[in-house]
Amino acid sequence: MKLKLFTFALTLAASFSAQAQHTMDVNTKKLGAPVSSTMYGLFFEDINYAADGGLYAELVANRSFEFPNHFAGWDISGKVTLKDDGPFDKNPHYVRLAPSGHNDKHTMIENRGFFGMGVKGGEEYRFSVWARVPDGGSSKLWIDLVDNATMGDDQKLGNASVDISGKEWKKYTTTIKPKRTFAKAHLRVWGDSKVTTDVEHVSLFPVKTYKGRENGLREDLAKALEDVHPGVFRFPGGCIVEGTDLATRYQWKNTVGPVENRPLNENRWHYTFTSRYFPDYYQTYGLGFFEFFQLCEDIGAEPLPVLSVGLSCQFQNKSENAHVAMDQLQPYIDDCLDLIEFANGPVDSKWGKVRADMGHPDPFNMKYIGIGNEQWDTPYFERLKPFVAAVRAKYPNIKIVGTSGPDSEGKMFDKGWVAMKDQKADLVDEHFYRNEQWFLGTAPKDRYPNCGALRYDSYDRKGPKVFAGEYACHGNGKKWNHFETSLYEAAFMTGIERNADIVEMATYAPLFAHVEGWQWRPDMIWYDNLRMFKSVSYYVQQMYAMNKGTNVLSLTMDKQPVAGQPGQDGLFASSVFDKTTGEIIIKVINTSKQAQPITLNLQGIKGERTAETLTLSHNGSMDDENTLDQPEKIKPVEGSVKCTSDKKQTVLNDQLPAMSFRLYKIKK
Secondary structure, three states, X not given: OHHHHHHHHHHHHHHHHHOOOEXXXXXXOOOOOEOOOOOEEEEOOOOOOOOEOOOEOOOOOOOOOOOOOOOOOEEEEOEEEEEOOOOOOXXXXXXXXXXXXXXXXXXXXXXXXXXXXXXXXOOOEEEEEEXXXXXXXXXXXXXXXXXXXXXXXXXXXEEEEEEEEOOOOEEEEEEEOOOOOEEEEEEEEEOOOOOOEEEEEEEEEEOOOHHHXXXXXXXXXXXXXXXXXXXXXXXXXXXXXXXXXXXXXXXXXXXXXXXXHOOOEEOOOOOOOOOOOOOOOEEOOOOOHHHHHHHHHHHOOEEEEEEOOOOOOOOOOOOHHHOOOHHHOHHHHHHHHXXXXXXXXXXXXXXXXXXXXXXXXXXXXXXXXXXXXXXXXXXXXXXXXHHHHHHHHHXXXXXXXXXXXXXXXXXXXHHHHHHHHHOOOOEEEEEEEEOHHHXXXXXXXXXXXXXXXXXXXXXXXXXXXXXXXXXXXXXXXXOOOOHHHHHHHHHHHHHHHHOOOOEEEEEEOOOEEEOOOOOOOOOOEEEOOOOEEEOHHHHHHHHHHXXXXXXXXXXXXXXXEOEOOOOOOOEEEEEEEEOOOOEEEEEEEEOOOOOEEEEEEEEOOOOOEEXXXXXXXXXXXXXXXXXXXXXXXXXXXXXXXXXXXXXXXXXXXXXXXXXXXXEEEEEO
């Protein structure tokens, strides 16, 4: 019996030892480095059908018949012919719908949309088309939204018509109200049975877009961006800035002006991944730089456009001949200077007038510009130099963002940082898609010397600031948005927050993915044609962005940063103070598989208080994720914890669940 009691006592002691109280000291008396308003933001790249078929609310694919296969996305019947002398010089193609010559034969074009068209019963959809009657007189077009899968008597979900008149091209609009919701609708446009009609730029938008704009954004997706409360928005990429070759690089000047005359561009992602191949993935530029700037203004984020430095993708182009020669770089530099004028210039300037004519006479007050994406070594450094000189000379207040290349460490990374310091870039864009061990700081230090939440503690404070421009935790053999990797991203971000004096902004990547059109994962927000869900990584980013505070507070355990170090049992933590609300905000992540008792000593305040909490945890498998059918399976939960007081300070005692992220807010 005594032996059993002794064994039980040892077991109990071991249990208490395994759950030793972890005491953290939070110094609220002294405010540390300011936290940049841009600290946590968003990065947009048109991958995974993020623009056309995603955020951009247009439902018609290949609306101007400009795809190399001019009828891609369309089914045709009757007498349909393609013409190339249309009213828009950058999009010259259109179709001629001629009478079939028989009462029972119909001329019709049918668009399949992006994996179908998602329409909601009872809501209005704005159909528009540029059309004419080439022989004069008048004609009529009939417009149907249809469900081809129906077993009923009538495929029509809703219909309308437009009356066309005259030989001149004009824009015609009407609205259609579907009688029921359907995710895979098609759009049919029927030609007049007696009169030839030409049609161009066939378009269908929900009337209910974000902010109600005609050339607008999908409301639920844009609202999800707004709800992050991002400080910065980086666009339009990413590798699409470079293009597979220079001809397919993203060119911002092609994305502004009348939407009907923005030329098509080949998306460099449409054939990059042969395992998930989308040969009809193109950019219509309907979502262009004006719309990006407008979105930034709507969601309260600083715009950070990224432009080509004259290098096509270095991964895909090893020859120097694939890039712009140094003596031919001036048009690219001009594009950079002209963009700043477009964003900030007066209405009587050339590009300021373009902005004003598009409906925004006031400047967008752009403060940052990125030059180059993931480029490296001498070809990048020598091309960047004249850009820097030109921007500094004409726009000295614009902050220039350079890049350290595609790696998070190594020879080229180090060389990039030296070059960025030499050229006096304001920020250096770092990218790291790494596994769990890297984010936890347990990866081999000989290969990854600066991994984990301590990464920025040792950075040189005299050089450029850091922009963690693309990052995500990619699980070993589990490359999707599961709970565990999102938790490790939260742990890593404590190091970003603690080092706010050197890190000015950070953006998770990629942002969007269509469930039927993705090529890369994990991603922050997923959707089909009607629904969407926010990944666990989304909620991690939101918890940080909405609680970034204004100043760092010192938080230590045994006078050491809480960053998963030996003896800290997988705990990570950081703290800030918010001058606007008078709140102390503490973020603690438990990456261990058992609950951890913690004590927070709030030095500098006394008295009992109640801490509001927000907890992201999960009782199921660590591989679980949110889905379209269970969009809120894993999300933060509100709560509270009572704080006690001793003679010196306010004290918070809590039991932090295993594998969890808990945020505390305490009024000072």
